[in-house]
Amino acid sequence: DHGAGAPPIGLPIDGAVLLVTDEDGRPVPRGTAGELRIGGRGLAAGYLDPELTARRFVDAPAGVVGTDRVYRTGDRVVMRPDGVLEFHGRLDDQVKVSGVRIEPAEVETAFERDPAVRRAVVAAEQTPTGGVRLLAFVQAEGGADPAALLDAVRPWLPEQAVPSVVRLVERFPLDANGKVDRQALLADASAADRGEEALTGEGSTLVERTVLKLCRELIGRADLGPEDNFLAAGGNSLAAARFLEALENEYGVRLRAPLVLRQPDLGAVARLVEERVAALAATA
Incomplete structure (x- = not known):
């Protein structure tokens, strides 16, 4: 350590x-x-x-x-x-995220600047859309808040190197060589995501359900709900561009990225889309 x-x-x-x-x-x-x-x-x-x-x-x-x-x-x-x-x-061990080469060890070091963090392990996985997202697995003193840990590393890392997810772990699984088994960590995270997805509301309207589905695919997080914020959940500029393109293809409305990303949560994004669709229908 x-x-x-x-x-x-x-x-x-x-x-x-x-x-x-x-x-x-x-x-x-x-x-x-x-x-x-x-x-x-x-x-x-x-x-x-x-x-x-x-x-x-x-x-x-x-x-x-x-x-x-x-x-x-x-x-x-x-x-x-x-x-x-x-x-x-x-x-x-380097991975490429949105065209930028990322060294997981540097991301781990950023987390380990926090005295409460005993150890951090960063792993990469492919999203359903063919992109790559980073997940951080952190051993920390009791009471650590994953969102606060993520906020603490942002000043030290480029946007592409900020993990999409931080998960607290009590211990790290080891492979036959005694090294941290990153694939086992990713598998556990995927299983947890599926469980959280079952507990997460699917959206109260068709538009909201569609927005959630698109964001889950683009960001690679199955646990996203209406109350989650696109950027805080791990969305970056590339994912935002794809999100806007998908909304335009789905609903025929063209939205500017700053307007969408300023919304407090994905539920608000869905309501914005509904307003634009209604306005478009009124002028047809």
């Missing part, structure tokens, strides 16, 4: 060459995140698999002293001014 900071992994041993590089293998300045590449003393000749060796063991960047080959670790790190490396997750 590394608390609010990224875990340090120390300094290089004598004779080792550690580089932090961008996607093209160029060294990045200290304090900037990149991939850890290792060369120098102790570097292996490669794997038994020639293709894997070619991908992982590559030429060192021009001008690097002490090694002509380096091993691509796949670890995302930051080198501090004192030379100590901080671990910021695996590059293969």
Whole structure:
């Protein structure tokens, strides 16, 4: 458990060459995140698999002293001014949300800034419309409020990295290797969503039921009800654009995003749509 900071992994041993590089293998300045590449003393000749060796063991960047080959670790790190490396997750854990690459470990660190949070795990799943949403699973001291935890991380993260859902958990399921089983967490969340959907009102009017159905599909949350707010529930600008397009296709009314997103909840959005449909019918 590394608390609010990224875990340090120390300094290089004598004779080792550690580089932090961008996607093209160029060294990045200290304090900037990149991939850890290792060369120098102790570097292996490669794997038994020639293709894997070619991908992982590559030429060192021009001008690097002490090694002509380096091993691509796949670890995302930051080198501090004192030379100590901080671990910021695996590059293969990255997900793309609305066209933006997100590192789940950075989102987890944002949650762990809160002293009440013992640990956070962030997982990604596909929505029914083919998008991706983030879910945060948080171990916290008693009385923690998921909505408050979500509000606390917003200033630290880009819009696309803010999870759609925060769920409090007492413990994390582990896989056979002793690592957190993210798929088990997602499965539990999906089952909980289905249960909450059964308890959530389906809407008092046809328009309200349609609005709820569209939002559930776009945001990827089956538990949305008339009292939920589109943005607070995890909706972003891309989902909003698709929502407006779906409403226009369904009802023939064109609404501006700011007007819709200023509504206090989805029930109010449905009433706005009903008003516009009635006004359209009156002028027909």
